[in-house]
Amino acid sequence: MEALVVRTAGDHVHVRLSTGETLPATLRGRFRLEESPFTSPIAVGDHVQVEVENDLAVIQEILPRKNWLVRVDPTLPYKKQILACNIDQAFLLVTVEMPFTPLRYVDGFLVMCEAYGVEAGLVFTKADLALKPRAHQKREYLIHLYQAIGYPVFSVSTLSGEGLPSLKEALQGKRTFLTGLSGVGKSSLINAFIPGLNLATQPLVRLTQRGRHTTTFSALYSLPEGGEVIDSPGFGEFRPPEVEPQELSHYFPEMRACLTECRFNNCLHADEPDCAVRAAVTQGTIAASRYHTYLALLQGLKLLPR
Numbered sequence: 044m045e046a047l048v049v050r051t052a053g054d055h056v057h058v059r060l061s062t063g064e065t066l067p068a069t070l071r072g073r074f075r076l077e078e079s080p081f082t083s084p085i086a087v088g089d090h091v092q093v094e095v096e097n098d099l100a101v102i103q104e105i106l107p108r109k110n111w112l113v114r115v116d117p118t119l120p121y122k123k124q125i126l127a128c129n130i131d132q133a134f135l136l137v138t139v140e141m142p143f144t145p146l147r148y149v150d151g152f153l154v155m156c157e158a159y160g161v162e163a164g165l166v167f168t169k170a171d172l173a174l175k176p177r178a179h180q181k182r183e184y185l186i187h188l189y190q191a192i193g194y195p196v197f198s199v200s201t202l203s204g205e206g207l208p209s210l211k212e213a214l215q216g217k218r219t220f221l222t223g224l225s226g227v228g229k230s231s232l233i234n235a236f237i238p239g240l241n242l243a244t245q246p247l248v249r250l251t252q253r254g255r256h257t258t259t260f261s262a263l264y265s266l267p268e269g270g271e272v273i274d275s276p277g278f279g280e281f282r283p284p285e286v287e288p289q290e291l292s293h294y295f296p297e298m299r300a301c302l303t304e305c306r307f308n309n310c311l312h313a314d315e316p317d318c319a320v321r322a323a324v325t326q327g328t329i330a331a332s333r334y335h336t337y338l339a340l341l342q343g344l345k346l347l348p349r
């Protein structure tokens with residue numbers, strides 16, 4: 044029978060049967076024996092064919108995927124990690140402080156979504172926090188910047204309730220991949236949308252410590268009014284494995300607009316003469332912060348094993 048993968052923690056997988064029942068699952072031996080470029084061949088959101096034997100679902104087959112998000116495995120750089128499958132959109136939760144979310148991390152996420160054709164959005168959390176003026180300005184600037192590029196951007200607080208209705212509307216009826224650094228408020232947000240779920244949240248004090256606790260599993264939760272969210276730990280960077288250095292600028296929407304104006308058609312927009320991207324950065328039509336993370340990501344792609 045058919046089932047949906049609703050939870051993965053390393054090789055530990057749970058599936059939801061069409062009856063609504065959730066069972067632990069195991070992969071038929073063949074999957075494990077095959078030489079795979081992936082850390083795990085299966086991800087939350089996968090539709091699978093299972094046979095149930097003594098309260099264990101044995102996965103016989105992974106059904107064709109509509110789409111997926113894949114990144115370089117942050118712990119095994121020669122392997123790829125499937126983050127989720129069959130999703131409608133992906134939202135990254137962002138905080139400027141506690142924890143600090145690097146822009147390279149945000150842009151890496153957006154590039155990954157662009158590369159796999161998944162609609163992306165940003166959710167700035169903890170809107171109730173009284174930030175110091177610099178951090179406050181940065182938050183406002185980033186919200187404006189990413190909105191201007193064309194991404195949906197939300198500013199929310201699970202404490203005050205600010206921004207929750209419009210985010211709820213955006214989640215309604217869709218399967219959304221939610222991720223972000225540990226402590227950014229993923230569990231709190233999912234709890235706000237699913238009364239009675241009571242996911243454990245982490246005490247804020249831990250966030251200032253190194254090596255803080257991270258959730259190591261991904262899980263899918265159904266929203267009461269339709270739609271689903273996938274909670275996924277956001278450690279490491281989102282480095283899309285299949286992007287060639289030459290393609291990277293195509294995944295920055297504001298760069299896409301001026302690519303044909305560079306003197307060289309194989310321009311990497313780094314130090315080539317008559318580069319339209321660099322000209323736009325000088326004019327201020329492309330944000331310097333985006334261009335800097337472009338260069339950092341480009342450097343990272345050049346170092347990847349191929």
Ligand SMILES: Nc1nc2c(ncn2[C@@H]2O[C@H](COP(=O)(O)OP(=O)(O)O)[C@@H](O)[C@H]2O)c(=O)[nH]1
Nearest residue numbers: 169200201202226227228229230231244245247
């Ligand atoms: N001030 C404030 N704190 C929040 C908010 N959302 C979450 N937190 C706190 O941030 C910490 C981490 O939240 P959690 O949901 O566990 O983050 P996760 O690691 O991304 O799942 C907890 O101490 C929460 O109480 C918010 O909207 N405002």
Ligand SMILES: [Mg+2]
Nearest residue numbers: 229230243258
């Ligand atoms: Mg959590």
Ligand SMILES: [Zn+2]
Nearest residue numbers: 305310312318
């Ligand atoms: Zn150029």
